[in-house]
Amino acid sequence: MTPQDFDYLRKMLRERSGQVLSAEKQYLAESRLLPVARKHGLAGLAELVDKLKATTAAAPLTVAVIEAMTTNESFFFRDKMPFDHFRAVIMPALLAARAREKRIRIWCTACATGQEPYSLAMSLKAIGPALAGWRVEILATDLSNEVLDKAKAGIYSQFEVQRGLPIQSLVKFFTKVDEAWQIAEEIRAMVKFRPLNLLNDFSPLGTFDLVFCRNVLIYFGQDTKIGVLNRLARQMPSDGFLILGAAETVVGLTNAFKPMTDQRGIYVPNVAAAKPAPASNVLKFAAKA
Amino acid sequence: MKTCLVVDDSSVIRKVARRILEGLEFEIVEAEDGEQALDACRRHLPDAILLDWNMPKMDGYEFLRLLRKLPGGDGPKVVFCTTENDVAHIARALHAGANEYIMKPFDKEIVEAKFQEVGLI
Ligand SMILES: C[S@@+](CC[C@H](N)C(=O)[O-])C[C@H]1O[C@@H](n2cnc3c(N)ncnc32)[C@H](O)[C@@H]1O
Numbered sequence: 001m002t003p004q005d006f007d008y009l010r011k012m013l014r015e016r017s018g019q020v021l022s023a024e025k026q027y028l029a030e031s032r033l034l035p036v037a038r039k040h041g042l043a044g045l046a047e048l049v050d051k052l053k054a055t056t057a058a059a060p061l062t063v064a065v066i067e068a069m070t071t072n073e074s075f076f077f078r079d080k081m082p083f084d085h086f087r088a089v090i091m092p093a094l095l096a097a098r099a100r101e102k103r104i105r106i107w108c109t110a111c112a113t114g115q116e117p118y119s120l121a122m123s124l125k126a127i128g129p130a131l132a133g134w135r136v137e138i139l140a141t142d143l144s145n146e147v148l149d150k151a152k153a154g155i156y157s158q159f160e161v162q163r164g165l166p167i168q169s170l171v172k173f174f175t176k177v178d179e180a181w182q183i184a185e186e187i188r189a190m191v192k193f194r195p196l197n198l199l200n201d202f203s204p205l206g207t208f209d210l211v212f213c214r215n216v217l218i219y220f221g222q223d224t225k226i227g228v229l230n231r232l233a234r235q236m237p238s239d240g241f242l243i244l245g246a247a248e249t250v251v252g253l254t255n256a257f258k259p260m261t262d263q264r265g266i267y268v269p270n271v272a273a274a275k276p277a278p279a280s281n282v283l284k285f286a287a288k289a
Numbered sequence: 290m291k292t293c294l295v296v297d298d299s300s301v302i303r304k305v306a307r308r309i310l311e312g313l314e315f316e317i318v319e320a321e322d323g324e325q326a327l328d329a330c331r332r333h334l335p336d337a338i339l340l341d342w343n344m345p346k347m348d349g350y351e352f353l354r355l356l357r358k359l360p361g362g363d364g365p366k367v368v369f370c371t372t373e374n375d376v377a378h379i380a381r382a383l384h385a386g387a388n389e390y391i392m393k394p395f396d397k398e399i400v401e402a403k404f405q406e407v408g409l410i
Binding site for chain 1 (some may be wrong): 322373375376379380383389390391392395398399402403405406
């Protein structure tokens with residue numbers, strides 16, 4: 001790939017998905033995009049970039065390129081601690097705080113193949129009778145339609161169900177389908193999957209008591225991270241909770257959230273610092289996407 | 290250092306398991322079948338047991354039942370590691386007192402995840 005073509009791709013990715021591809025990641029772009037080129041009947045990467053320049057943002061080729069460049073790895077109960085917090089800290093707090101409306105809304109903002117929202121759904125099942133009469137909604141979104149299709153089907157390989165999922169949960173919530181495992185309909189029914197690009201305006205989704213935004217900000221540039229975090233803060237009540245990935249933080253990025261006292265990895269809206277987020281480039285790009 | 294007894298009639302599997310578990314800082318003892326494993330446990334109870342199902346002489350399921358009856362035999366965390374990958378086998382293993390269950394083929398990530406699950410690491 002010529003340096004010019006690679007620059008074009010990097011700029012497009014940054015504008016369309018927020019992903020910042022560093023200069024030394026050319027090999028990654030090449031290995032992920034060659035199959036896309038072939039699938040679309042193009043001879044190579046030069047032809048792919050030429051075609052991209054001539055197509056619209058919504059064209060199947062553009063979408064395929066953006067999706068191919070995402071990293072979709074996920075596991076059940078990834079990093080364990082967020083899910084321990086969910087059971088021991090967050091749900092008890094929300095059950096107390098929402099006792100009158102008996103309604104809780106949870107959002108997984110980059111759910112990939114669904115392990116994260118399904119882990120939450122299984123954890124909710126474990127709470128049992130305390131949730132009788134409650135409406136708990138889990139919305140799971142991702143930029144990539146390909147991963148959402150897999151998430152909706154809820155079918156995982158033997159390898160995938162063995163990383164992070166306790167064996168008791170496998171027996172309880174999955175059935176074997178040939179050599180793979182499908183999560184039970186009662187769990188699938190608890191999660192709504194929708195396509196969504198975090199660069200776009202998500203205010204129509206309403207407010208959420210708990211937001212899981214894990215292992216997606218790491219791919220973004222600084223401005224994009226700040227923009228997303230500030231806009232997330234506007235979708236959350238002052239007693240809501242934000243969970244980030246193990247390598248992610250709000251510290252040094254925004255005052256809209258602050259780390260929760262004594263609970264590593266949980267962030268809460270910073271009411272004292274609440275102020276409108278600055279209009280950033282992110283929103284301008286988003287309008288085009 | 291924690292000890293792990295690796296029980297499998299295949300020397301290849303024992304070798305793979307040994308390499309993975311030594312990487313996780315376990316000291317390894319090996320046995321080729323349930324009888325040898327039971328002897329080893331009578332001499333010294335390990336912290337963990339990685340256990341195949343189908344083996345000559347005494348299979349993993351029978352070994353587990355007898356192990357849990359030994360004095361202190363409820364101590365070791367037992368992780369099955371077998372090609373048996375249907376719900377019926379898993380349920381039987383759990384009923385007999387297994388703590389976790391690995392379906393072959395396995396790799397380092399899976400062993401690590403399962404050992405973490407039962408608090409061994
Ligand atoms: C590594 S996965 C994280 C999955 C899960 N949250 C976890 O922590 O295991 C990252 C996901 O972010 C999605 N993603 C990347 N850019 C996005 C964007 N701008 N909007 C929404 N999702 C995006 C990718 O499609 C991918 O599925």
